[in-house]
Amino acid sequence: xxxxxxxxxxxxxxxxxxxxxxxxxxxxxxxxxxxxxxxxxxxxxxxxxxxxxxxxxxxxxxxxxxxxxxxxxxxxxxxxxxxxxxxxxxxxxxxxxxxxxxxxxxxxxxxxxxxxxxxxxxxxxxxxxxxxxxxxxxxxxxxxxxxxxxxxxxxxxxxxxxxxxxxxxxxxxxxxxxxxxxxxxxxxxxxxxxxxxxxxxxxxxxxxxxxxxxxxxxxxxxxxxxxxxxxxxxxxxxxxxxxxxxxxxxxxxxxxxxxxxxxxxxxxxxxxxxxxxxxxxxxxxxxxxxxxxxxxxxxxxxxxxxxxxxxxxxxxxxxxxxxxxxxxxxxxxxxxxxxxxxxxxxxxxxxxxxxxxxxxxxxxxxxxxxxxxxxxxxxxxxxxxxxxxxxxxxxxxxxxxxxxxxxxxxx
Numbered sequence: 001x002x003x004x005x006x007x008x009x010x011x012x013x014x015x016x017x018x019x020x021x022x023x024x025x026x027x028x029x030x031x032x033x034x035x036x037x038x039x040x041x042x043x044x045x046x047x048x049x050x051x052x053x054x055x056x057x058x059x060x061x062x063x064x065x066x067x068x069x070x071x072x073x074x075x076x077x078x079x080x081x082x083x084x085x086x087x088x089x090x091x092x093x094x095x096x097x098x099x100x101x102x103x104x105x106x107x108x109x110x111x112x113x114x115x116x117x118x119x120x121x122x123x124x125x126x127x128x129x130x131x132x133x134x135x136x137x138x139x140x141x142x143x144x145x146x147x148x149x150x151x152x153x154x155x156x157x158x159x160x161x162x163x164x165x166x167x168x169x170x171x172x173x174x175x176x177x178x179x180x181x182x183x184x185x186x187x188x189x190x191x192x193x194x195x196x197x198x199x200x201x202x203x204x205x206x207x208x209x210x211x212x213x214x215x216x217x218x219x220x221x222x223x224x225x226x227x228x229x230x231x232x233x234x235x236x237x238x239x240x241x242x243x244x245x246x247x248x249x250x251x252x253x254x255x256x257x258x259x260x261x262x263x264x265x266x267x268x269x270x271x272x273x274x275x276x277x278x279x280x281x282x283x284x285x286x287x288x289x290x291x292x293x294x295x296x297x298x299x300x301x302x303x304x305x306x307x308x309x310x311x312x313x314x315x316x317x318x319x320x321x322x323x324x325x326x327x328x329x330x331x332x333x334x335x336x337x338x339x340x341x342x343x344x345x346x347x348x349x350x351x352x353x354x355x356x357x358x359x360x361x362x363x364x365x366x367x368x369x370x371x372x373x374x375x376x377x378x379x380x381x382x383x384x385x386x387x388x389x390x391x392x393x394x395x396x397x398x399x400x401x402x403x404x405x406x407x408x409x410x411x
Contacts, residue, residue, distance in 0.1 A: 091265035101258035126213035133248040167202040181247035280312040326365040360403025
């Protein structure tokens with residue numbers, strides 16, 4: 001009984017083993033039973049050596065990431081604040097000379113004639129204009145030592161020189177014309193008046209009109225009215241005739257144009273701020289992350305980095321849109337450029353001279369514009385070897401020089 005039970009158990013074990021091995025049940029040998037085969041099979045399965053999966057040791061021990069420290073240079077932080085403020089204020093530096101739009105007052109000068117421009121009544125317009133200017137600028141209202149004065153609210157300015165002329169007159173006008181205030185901007189009619197005034201003797205000068213006026217236009221738009229008149233001084237003698245010559249200018253900027261100008265400059269400031277971030281400062285974030293995570297050396301020996309924040313000025317000065325808008329700004333506000341030239345035509349008041357240099361240096365945008373838009377042409381024509389690069393800072397200093405000392409020599 002025991003043998004049959006053991007045999008049945010072994011047979012079932014053999015069937016389980018064959019099923020486990022994937023034998024086909026339709027195979028005639030599936031139910032065949034040989035004790036020797038079964039025992040050998042059981043010994044092979046249950047007594048085979050066990051296999052364990054072992055992890056092979058890595059070729060190199062895993063290194064911990066280096067503890068790198070990255071920070072900005074404190075000094076460069078201060079510098080970059082100055083750089084950014086300087087660039088953002090580029091459009092608004094003009095208000096050193098120009099009036100702010102909310103400070104502009106209605107014109108006191110009667111300019112109704114300018115709408116018609118009838119040549120038959122220009123004499124009446126000139127007479128009313130010089131009376132208006134003479135009532136505002138005279139020996140009682142302007143100190144005797146004052147050469148240049150500026151009324152920002154009324155948008156007017158005065159340049160006054162003391163000139164000595166020969167009592168007998170001089171037919172060579174070129175000997176004395178450069179001494180007259182604002183001579184650089186005289187029209188043809190004004191030149192005729194001055195030359196005729198110089199050619200007369202001292203007595204005849206007092207018998208003829210001692211004033212002349214003109215109106216200035218830009219692209220057909222009236223931008224200013226100016227008058228020049230002479231008043232003899234008390235120390236005239238037989239050998240010399242001394243006169244105080246006044247040159248007063250009323251700029252004709254309207255409040256609408258002032259606000260439009262201000263809006264364009266405000267928009268340009270926003271554009272410059274965006275370009276500073278987009279072209280320059282936004283790249284510092286990935287730089288710091290990469291320095292902290294990767295560093296600059298393979299061995300990881302450098303653990304401390306100090307980032308110097310650079311100067312993005314040239315990215316803005318070389319931008320085609322910025323240079324174009326600033327050039328147009330200088331062109332449409334050329335009347336204030338005339339005021340800057342009058343400031344630099346005298347050395348008595350050095351403060352006014354420096355203000356004229358600062359405003360006149362805005363003409364450097366013509367150079368920036370030319371460089372930016374001429375570069376593609378030079379590269380296309382392969383003329384690079386015929387030109388040398390120019391530092392923008394040197395160009396700005398050069399512009400201040402020819403807007404100041406050189407303009408003084410010219411005037």
